[in-house]
Amino acid sequence: MRGILSLAYKLLVNDKAKFTALLVGITFAVFLMVAMTSLFAGVLNRASATVINLGANVWIMDPSVQTVANTIGMPDYVLDAARSMDGVDYAVPVYSGGALVKLADGTWQSVNVVGLDDTSLFGRPPLIQGKIEDIYGENAFIVVKDTEFPKMGNPRIGTEFELNDHRGVIVGIATVASSGLFGVPTLYTTYERALQYIPNPRFTISYVLVKRRTPGDITRIKQQARALGYLALTKDEFMDKISAFYMFQTGLGMNLLIMTVMSFIVGLSISGQTFYTFILENLEKFGALKAIGAKSRELILMILFQASFTALTGFGLGVGLCALVIYIAKLRLPDYAAVIAWWNLYLALVMVVIIAAVSSYVGVRKVLRVEPFDIFRG
Amino acid sequence: MTAEAIDAPVTEASATKVCAIKATGLTKWFGEGEAKTTAVKDVNLETWFGEMVYIVGPSGSGKTTLLSILSGILKPNAGTVTVEGTDIWHLSGDKLADFRLNKIGFVFQDYHLFPRLTTAENVAIPLILRRKSWHDALIEAKKYLEIVGLASRADLPPVKLSGGEQQRVAIARAIAGQPDILVLDEPTASLDGDTGHAIVSFVKKNILNDKRCILIVTHDSRITELATRILKMEDGRLTGWEKGGDQ
Numbered sequence: 001m002r003g004i005l006s007l008a009y010k011l012l013v014n015d016k017a018k019f020t021a022l023l024v025g026i027t028f029a030v031f032l033m034v035a036m037t038s039l040f041a042g043v044l045n046r047a048s049a050t051v052i053n054l055g056a057n058v059w060i061m062d063p064s065v066q067t068v069a070n071t072i073g074m075p076d077y078v079l080d081a082a083r084s085m086d087g088v089d090y091a092v093p094v095y096s097g098g099a100l101v102k103l104a105d106g107t108w109q110s111v112n113v114v115g116l117d118d119t120s121l122f123g124r125p126p127l128i129q130g131k132i133e134d135i136y137g138e139n140a141f142i143v144v145k146d147t148e149f150p151k152m153g154n155p156r157i158g159t160e161f162e163l164n165d166h167r168g169v170i171v172g173i174a175t176v177a178s179s180g181l182f183g184v185p186t187l188y189t190t191y192e193r194a195l196q197y198i199p200n201p202r203f204t205i206s207y208v209l210v211k212r213r214t215p216g217d218i219t220r221i222k223q224q225a226r227a228l229g230y231l232a233l234t235k236d237e238f239m240d241k242i243s244a245f246y247m248f249q250t251g252l253g254m255n256l257l258i259m260t261v262m263s264f265i266v267g268l269s270i271s272g273q274t275f276y277t278f279i280l281e282n283l284e285k286f287g288a289l290k291a292i293g294a295k296s297r298e299l300i301l302m303i304l305f306q307a308s309f310t311a312l313t314g315f316g317l318g319v320g321l322c323a324l325v326i327y328i329a330k331l332r333l334p335d336y337a338a339v340i341a342w343w344n345l346y347l348a349l350v351m352v353v354i355i356a357a358v359s360s361y362v363g364v365r366k367v368l369r370v371e372p373f374d375i376f377r378g
Numbered sequence: 379m380t381a382e383a384i385d386a387p388v389t390e391a392s393a394t395k396v397c398a399i400k401a402t403g404l405t406k407w408f409g410e411g412e413a414k415t416t417a418v419k420d421v422n423l424e425t426w427f428g429e430m431v432y433i434v435g436p437s438g439s440g441k442t443t444l445l446s447i448l449s450g451i452l453k454p455n456a457g458t459v460t461v462e463g464t465d466i467w468h469l470s471g472d473k474l475a476d477f478r479l480n481k482i483g484f485v486f487q488d489y490h491l492f493p494r495l496t497t498a499e500n501v502a503i504p505l506i507l508r509r510k511s512w513h514d515a516l517i518e519a520k521k522y523l524e525i526v527g528l529a530s531r532a533d534l535p536p537v538k539l540s541g542g543e544q545q546r547v548a549i550a551r552a553i554a555g556q557p558d559i560l561v562l563d564e565p566t567a568s569l570d571g572d573t574g575h576a577i578v579s580f581v582k583k584n585i586l587n588d589k590r591c592i593l594i595v596t597h598d599s600r601i602t603e604l605a606t607r608i609l610k611m612e613d614g615r616l617t618g619w620e621k622g623g624d625q
Binding site for chain 2: 372377
């Protein structure tokens with residue numbers, strides 16, 4: 001069997017022009033599909049940046065919340081109730097909201113302010129400069145050094161700004177796992193200072209962050225939150241909810257689907273056509289193989305192998321090319337939001353398998369119909 | 379001339395030789411209704427191991443159709459073909475393919491060599507289809523290339539060879555499976571007179587033996603002296619025979 005596969009391999013790769021055309025077609029299609037979906041994955045990842053960076057197991061929120069940025073304040077009793085729930089190790093409030101800061105040069109800049117629980121500082125980011133205890137100092141803020149950092153004027157420890165006529169001072173510079181989606185810098189401070197500096201409605205808790213005792217406690221916590229009229233979600237569930245919002249309620253998902261389908265059609269057209277031509281040009285040779293004694297299933301195996309080999313090689317090249325382009329783009333454009341996630345690869349692989357299957361089917365039909373007698377007749 | 383008359387000398391030979399192919403009542407038509415054309419009409423023949431049989435006749439006389447039926451490529455509408463005691467047209471698809479692989483060696487008119495493979499790889503194809511490993515098949519293929527005098531061309535693609543050399547590669551491929559029956563379709567059609575004669579002489583001298591039967595379809599009168607027997611076809615019927623040059 002390996003001999004037959006070697007024969008199929010040689011017949012394929014030795015026809016360099018056709019093989020190159022096939023690879024280019026599939027590589028291009030995979031590149032487009034992965035590029036489109038990875039951009040989307042990057043956007044979704046950034047949309048969940050706060051969820052990723054704070055890292056809580058369970059989030060309690062108002063059921064109407066759609067995204068982490070669209071907070072709906074909850075009364076203080078929700079925090080107290082959460083702390084008394086079965087299965088909760090501890091629970092802390094977090095504030096998340098937008099504000100405008102006035103920089104030292106007089107310009108205004110939108111920022112996202114995250115207020116961490118004063119006692120535990122749960123969800124604090126790792127610092128690359130400064131000391132975490134300085135966050136308790138007067139007017140203290142920690143700025144995140146991400147792609148939006150320069151918009152704060154590349155601040156250093158001690159840099160001052162104004163927030164709602166309050167003086168703010170940078171006491172630490174932090175790093176985070178994921179930058180935000182909306183292109184604004186992020187400031188961390190204590191929960192109480194956030195409430196003090198930023199005008200708020202009556203209910204001020206954006207989310208209650210919960211540390212559950214055991215993984216099995218999550219169901220009980222959800223039930224107890226539901227009884228209160230609120231929603232408890234795990235970190236992954238909250239990220240899925242945010243993704244679902246952007247995918248189905250913003251048009252982003254549909255646009256992505258259209259682009260991905262177009263990439264698929266381009267790939268299918270180029271590869272299918274080229275593979276069909278390849279089979280047509282070799283049809284007499286397949287007929288000769290039949291005459292010599294090759295069985296139909298052996299010819300089918302050869303064609304399937306050729307299509308699969310081309311598809312998988314093109315898939316690898318396409319993914320590699322996309323990863324390279326994303327890498328280069330991120331070097332030049334720090335805001336470029338593209339992430340190659342497993343689902344991007346699975347989706348592209350499924351599409352490529354379909355391309356290979358369709359191309360093989362066309363080729364197999366043609367080869368099975370060729371009569372060895374036609375080879376004799378010339 | 380009747381079928382009985384054609385079979386007569388073969389019966390004489392049967393006293394000392396073993397029957398390779400026996401065909402009875404072979405009929406093959408193409409198309410239906412007014413478009414129906416009968417290419418082979420009630421053909422009976424026997425061939426024997428150790429002989430090189432030519433099938434000759436004008437274009438459209440049914441030579442290639444008959445050869446295809448005898449070699450298990452084209453199913454007749456009527457009649458039987460028995461090879462070494464097996465009625466080949468009662469074999470299933472896979473068994474018929476195995477029969478062709480193991481018993482028949484084909485040399486096509488246009489050679490049908492794979493241009494993207496080397497000469498040795500082309501010759502190795504029947505061996506690979508017999509489940510030999512790529513490596514072993516290539517080593518064995520080179521032995522057959524030696525037989526046809528092309529060992530030094532093993533690593534070249536067929537397009538780098540002359541017509542005569544390509545024909546010899548096709549012969550090497552045909553004998554690589556050690557077939558009992560070798561079938562050559564117009565082997566001299568694409569060659570000049572001397573080369574064609576040399577090729578068929580080579581086949582007769584080096585490939586034909588007591589355990590092998592060679593069938594050649596040709597209309598090349600320059601090589602008739604090399605045949606054991608010559609069967610004449612016209613309008614789908616065997617119309618006569620004559621002894622070849624070595625009788």
